[in-house]
Amino acid sequence: MTASAKLWRRISYHLLVGGLALVMFYPILWLFVSSLKPNDEIFTTAYSLIPSRLEWRNYATGWAGFAGNSFDTFFKNSFIIAILSTIGAVASSALVAYGFTRIRFFGRAFWFGCMMMTMMLPRDVTIIPQYIMFTNFGWLSSFKPIIVPQFFGIPFFIFLIMQFIRTVPADLDEAAKIDGCSKYGIFFRVILPLTVPALVTAAIFSFYWTWDDFYHPLLYLNKPELYPVSLALKLFLDGESLNNWGGMFAMSTLSLIPVFVVFFIFQKYIVEGIATSGLKG
Amino acid sequence: MKLRHNDHVVGYLFSAPFILGFLLFIAYPMVSSLYYSFTNYNLLSAPTFVGFDNYAKMFADDDKYWNSVRVTLHYVVASVPLRLAFALLVAMLLNKAIAGIGLYRSAYYLPSLIGGSVAVAILWSQVFGDKGLVNSFLGLFGVHTDTSWIGDPRTSLWTLIALSVWQFGSSMLIFLAGLKNIPKDFYEAAGVDGAGAVRRFFRITLPLLSPIILFNLIMQTISAFMTFTPAYIVSRGEGGPLDTTLLYSLYLYKRAFEFYEMGYASAMAWVMLIVVGVLTLILFQTSRFWVHYESKGDR
Numbered sequence: 001m002t003a004s005a006k007l008w009r010r011i012s013y014h015l016l017v018g019g020l021a022l023v024m025f026y027p028i029l030w031l032f033v034s035s036l037k038p039n040d041e042i043f044t045t046a047y048s049l050i051p052s053r054l055e056w057r058n059y060a061t062g063w064a065g066f067a068g069n070s071f072d073t074f075f076k077n078s079f080i081i082a083i084l085s086t087i088g089a090v091a092s093s094a095l096v097a098y099g100f101t102r103i104r105f106f107g108r109a110f111w112f113g114c115m116m117m118t119m120m121l122p123r124d125v126t127i128i129p130q131y132i133m134f135t136n137f138g139w140l141s142s143f144k145p146i147i148v149p150q151f152f153g154i155p156f157f158i159f160l161i162m163q164f165i166r167t168v169p170a171d172l173d174e175a176a177k178i179d180g181c182s183k184y185g186i187f188f189r190v191i192l193p194l195t196v197p198a199l200v201t202a203a204i205f206s207f208y209w210t211w212d213d214f215y216h217p218l219l220y221l222n223k224p225e226l227y228p229v230s231l232a233l234k235l236f237l238d239g240e241s242l243n244n245w246g247g248m249f250a251m252s253t254l255s256l257i258p259v260f261v262v263f264f265i266f267q268k269y270i271v272e273g274i275a276t277s278g279l280k281g
Numbered sequence: 282m283k284l285r286h287n288d289h290v291v292g293y294l295f296s297a298p299f300i301l302g303f304l305l306f307i308a309y310p311m312v313s314s315l316y317y318s319f320t321n322y323n324l325l326s327a328p329t330f331v332g333f334d335n336y337a338k339m340f341a342d343d344d345k346y347w348n349s350v351r352v353t354l355h356y357v358v359a360s361v362p363l364r365l366a367f368a369l370l371v372a373m374l375l376n377k378a379i380a381g382i383g384l385y386r387s388a389y390y391l392p393s394l395i396g397g398s399v400a401v402a403i404l405w406s407q408v409f410g411d412k413g414l415v416n417s418f419l420g421l422f423g424v425h426t427d428t429s430w431i432g433d434p435r436t437s438l439w440t441l442i443a444l445s446v447w448q449f450g451s452s453m454l455i456f457l458a459g460l461k462n463i464p465k466d467f468y469e470a471a472g473v474d475g476a477g478a479v480r481r482f483f484r485i486t487l488p489l490l491s492p493i494i495l496f497n498l499i500m501q502t503i504s505a506f507m508t509f510t511p512a513y514i515v516s517r518g519e520g521g522p523l524d525t526t527l528l529y530s531l532y533l534y535k536r537a538f539e540f541y542e543m544g545y546a547s548a549m550a551w552v553m554l555i556v557v558g559v560l561t562l563i564l565f566q567t568s569r570f571w572v573h574y575e576s577k578g579d580r
Contacts, residue, residue: 018385024391030408047421105289129547158299236403249404260395
């Protein structure tokens with residue numbers, strides 16, 4: 001192939017792949033730009049990515065929220081739910097993953113099978129009795145029905161961490177045992193430090209899933225002061241607030257920022273986590 | 282390793298969170314939802330046993346139910362293959378070691394990272410709205426239309442399918458990892474034998490990726506059946522227009538938590554479980570004919 005033919009190939013590759021990437025990314029860009037457009041301009045010149053002037057006020061009017069509940073409250077709720085859930089999910093999943101990989105106990109294969117089945121179980125099958133159960137516990141209108149179940153191990157994360165523990169040579173366990181470590185000692189001193197990458201990956205995904213979760217807050221939280229951001233955004237679509245487009249786009253943009261920040265900091269873990277375990281983003 | 286008595290206790294201690302959670306939040310709810318599915322239950326009074334009434338009503342008397350089945354199947358059958366096809370295509374384009382590839386990978390992945398969020402569902406309802414981005418672009422090319430893609434029953438479901446296909450990024454990453462595992466000399470050998478790009482794709486790439494394709498196909502199908510948030514947000518919780526976006530999960534939610542027909546909704550959930558289970562089994566069974574497993578040797 002001649003040099004110029006090679007150059008052409010390379011240019012057309014970048015035109016194709018870059019062009020497609022731009023199409024993919026365009027809606028997100030549009031969301032951001034629309035959050036800075038004056039209200040009357042968002043839909044009159046929707047194709048344009050350049051606002052006639054920057055309307056930062058959208059962020060103020062959006063943040064003010066609804067009927068006395070500002071986005072201070074909503075963001076605080078989202079962070080409480082996401083952080084507590086993540087701690088619970090990762091800690092419990094790590095314990096279970098260690099038990100499933102490194103300890104032989106009666107019934108292990110059975111419980112492992114239950115876990116794999118749970119991974120494929122549609123949420124709809126368990127949600128109604130769970131709702132009834134949490135109602136009987138008196139947990140409605142609190143974060144408990146959302147956070148507490150996370151402390152019982154999340155199958156996807158257990159599986160992910162198991163895959164990782166399997167790559168740790170069993171010789172290390174043996175050596176630690178000879179040095180007098182119990183199973184607990186091996187877990188905390190040998191396995192846990194070596195599985196940090198898997199724990200980070202699990203933490204990132206747990207944070208994403210709980211941050212984005214809409215279904216469970218919709219079900220369990222019925223007071224606006226308890227709403228996380230995902231549920232609060234829905235209020236922009238309801239009734240009288242229907243015309244604050246700018247505020248709606250502004251708060252939608254803000255709601256994505258924690259996700260983007262985590263992505264750019266931990267990109268490596270995310271890409272590897274998905275590639276090795278098939279976690280969905 | 283020899284089994285020691287102590288290991289049983291320690292094993293159960295470490296696994297206790299999952300086992301307790303499984304019994305409390307999975308096993309018990311599954312059994313009780315099966316029981317509820319044979320009752321009338323509105324949460325206020327105790328469940329009354331009605332036999333197969335809920336199932337009979339569902340199959341014989343509920344047009345809305347069959348409509349939601351149709352809508353959901355349409356959604357799954359259109360969105361999952363399209364999503365996987367895009368994911369594979371883009372993964373093959375990105376399977377190169379050149380500068381800037383990481384940037385492209387991120388750009389393609391980001392939509393799937395945020396795609397399940399309410400923010401994106403809201404964005405989508407505006408992109409395809411009557412004065413949204415799509416119509417605005419069409420206007421630039423002289424096609425002036427005021428119909429909302431969301432509001433038109435002919436296109437409403439397709440906007441949700443588009444949203445799903447747009448999020449092909451995580452499948453793409455899985456395919457990329459799979460492509461990297463295919464030894465380069467396979468392609469070189471095939472090239473020496475005179476196999477063209479198309480032949481190499483069908484004879485090497487596709488067979489060697491088939492286990493990953495199967496895995497993706499099953500997981501994506503299950504999650505497509507459970508799609509809720511975009512349908513809820515885009516149709517403002519109604520599943521409209523004319524129930525064209527009333528996905529199964531949304532209809533079940535409305536029956537259970539808007540009309541408090543817990544028995545009926547439980548019956549719906551069990552039918553879904555059985556259908557998804559049977560589909561998964563069928564996919565696994567057919568996999569014998571199209572999934573290629575390498576002999577793993579000493580692994």
